[in-house]
Amino acid sequence: QCTANLGPSMRVQFEDRDTVRYQIQETLRIDQVRHAEGVREVIASYAQLVPGADELRATLMIEIPDATDRALAL
Numbered sequence: 001q002c003t004a005n006l007g008p009s010m011r012v013q014f015e016d017r018d019t020v021r022y023q024i025q026e027t028l029r030i031d032q033v034r035h036a037e038g039v040r041e042v043i044a045s046y047a048q049l050v051p052g053a054d055e056l057r058a059t060l061m062i063e064i065p066d067a068t069d070r071a072l073a074l
Helices: 017-030 036-049 067-073
Strands: 002-005 010-015 057-062
Touching: 010 017, 017 036
Parallel strands: none
Antiparallel strands: 002 010, 010 057
16 A cells, blocks of 8 residues: 655555455444455445456545534535
């Protein structure tokens, strides 16, 4: 996983197949998903992030921790 900061509250995170797989596993663990239908839903939600064999995908992360500041920014 490679990350590039674009400022105080934005960064680009580059993903490959393995890092997306780890994100899916972490989501299943944290959300305690135990049923097949729930697993399918989580996998489907990440499907567009999975790059091809020789590709990377980038996700723009906008991180504004304070709820009030976030509401103003959005």
